[in-house]
Amino acid sequence: MKVSGKKDLQILKEKGLASLFPDKTRIMVGMATCCISKGADKVMTGIKEEVKKRGFKANVVPVGCTGLCYKEPTVEVIQPGKPKITYGDITPERVPQLIEAVGKGGVKKEWALYQTEREDLLLDGGYHAYCSKGAAKELKALPKHSEIPFLKKQRKIILRNSGLINPENIEEYAARGGYSSLLKAVTQMKPQELIDEVTKAGLRGRSGGGFPAGIKWLSCSRAEGKVKYIICNISEGDPGIGMHKSLVESDPHSILEGMIIAAYAIGAKEGYIYISSGYSLGLQRMEKAVKDARTCGFLGKNILKSGFDFTVRVKEGGGAYVCGEETALIKAIEGDWGEPRQRPPFPAVSGLWGKPTVINNVETLANVPLIVSKGAKWYSSIGSDKSKGTKVFSLIGEVNRAGLIEVPLGITLKEIIYDIGGGIPKGKSFKAVQMGGTAGGCIPKSLSNLSVDYETLAQAGSAMSSGGLIIMDEKTCMVDVVKYFLSFLEGESCGKCTPCRVGVRRMREVLTDISKGKGKKEDLELLEKMAKLIKEGALCNLGKTAPNPFLSTLRYFRDEYLAHIQRKKCPAGVCTS
């Protein structure tokens, strides 16, 4: 349906509410890439068959990632008047028994993880109650949502819809307050007011160095020229990390809504969503979101009767890691080699096709509707002094509860690793955490009280970057880890500038020698010098940050390097000489 104002949006919302909280059973299967890789698609098919076979009425709906990656495949069941039950480890074999119980209106307690009595409606305020308080006496033993250690310290505002709504259903997105921020922005706010609000909120870029989003918008909005562009960057490529992938697969409209508001604020009439290859599900869901938003009139001419026009094109990239870099991404959209160029000119002044362009990361944009709806004051009350809001992380590696998490900035590493992640498996001890992907650095156990915010991480030689948290235990060799990161970057370097193309390769060769027990005593000094000059001399941030994993591990684990060089020993027993 075409939405042209508040009334229409309300109708869309009510349709969504009827679908989200129907008067019959709703079975939700986590169907993001992470879930599917663990067999969620088979679980989904199995559930549909079982429901049909047993002849009871239920909507079986694919949803995004619930974040509980360590318990995937996950299934959630809503039955009228009863709490929502979350199940974990639902293999295809377990489906018949689960559906048998659900069909009878019951709960399969062995596989149930927790129950939820009410769902917060963050944007509208208030909540939706699944049942009256204490309605489920027989479920007394089943922990409540708020009692689960994995969830207790999380604050899900960006992921508010992830795992709850069908990402391909715009009505369900609207049911959760979706597109009301856009309505407010284009009908009640001037572009400059939006820029001020985002600046006041303290929103910082959710990849790279955490540049203030409001300042980026302001310089683009002030740049000369009538034609301006906005680009949404969905191209995280760090090995093993998938926050952005999950977000775009779980809640594409939240990104799109943020992007449309940003376009209005900077005066862009056209935008591009750049999705790296390898995001096939995300691409499909984003394309559907764009199509539906167009049908509803959130995109196109005279959006919500405000006089504002905006169109979006979804562009699939080739998958090069370097195309996450702004200037390389622009060249890739233009159809050229994805190679970075020197800045200035900054894209905000001269970007796509030489026009002023704002490039925002997917998570940055997903923050925008929240700021518009709830206000800068509310937003800036979350987080630490200089780092506002929350951050989504991929918590992976040697940790008991791996998953997609969202925490308020300023939380300590310890809280993430132990309280949320449940510590290190198999009784081993925690050694270090690699943060910020290949551009980041390793933080040792001794610093686990560190506050997770932009400045503190940078001081510790690491980075927030796009948000990977790779937990490593005592059996990890730091030389080996750095060798891995450098060989990844060696392969992903575009090859344009000498320090990155040749320098990173030569660093990796020297490290390989060290790991094989062929290191020379002057090697550490050489590597340090190379790292310094690559940081200074490389053209773009891929090269400039490439030495970070080496530098951070040398800072905290110098003894380990020395053991490899002087004693020809790998203390962790990983490298073989």
Next chain:
Amino acid sequence: MTVRPMVTLRINGKEVKVPKGTTVLEAARKLDISIPTLCYHEALTPYGGCRLCVVEVTRDGASSIASSCSYEVAEGLEVKTETDTVLEIRKFVVELLLAEAPEAKVLKDLAQELGIKPSKRFKPRNELCIACGQCIRACKEIVGVSAIDFAKRGYEKIAASPFFERSPDCIGCGTCYNICPTGAITLKDIAEGEKAVLPDGSEITGPARIIDNWKVGLEMKRCKQCGEPFAPQFQLEYFSKKVNLPEDFFEVCVECRVL
């Protein structure tokens, strides 16, 4: 003609006034300040890849390292062309490239100039192509053919013909051969009756021009008057078509035409 507004900046403390749009490298040369370059060529769009021409620029109080060939001047810009860091980066770049192409004269000369000895730690690679991209830019911007481009990425990045097969567009003009700073491109003219086998297995009989890098062999056109081969037939056809010349325009060579 519109006059470009002038911009004032300081390089090594000396003030210089240049038109807007000038690069730092050009401005420095105006002051006779020498900055070494490698991937730069005045006839081509700056690439900013080799990082030999780096300088320290200070703008609005913030300093950074930038390649002078691709950095546009700005009002009040402060440039330092020989800080310790700048010199260290230049040496590092030459040291790295010298291990890639130890035989390249341009690198040997630079090494001598900057006082660098070949690194013992880096195993020599003996790959003359240092991915400066001059051949590619010349083919595109000067010749207008775009017969070649970069292939692969990272350490494997190299100027190549499409899919590493015989370039269908190369006109054998030799601009790439002449512009290459390291001599990575081999161009050879074979004489009348001389035979050669091309990388795709086909045989060619002279007079012909062979460029190994792009896997091409092109037959040469003979001058109607003196009988000497003077340019690849394919190249002459390309030019004739491009500027719409009469059919017999290239029947004689340049020398015979003058006579």
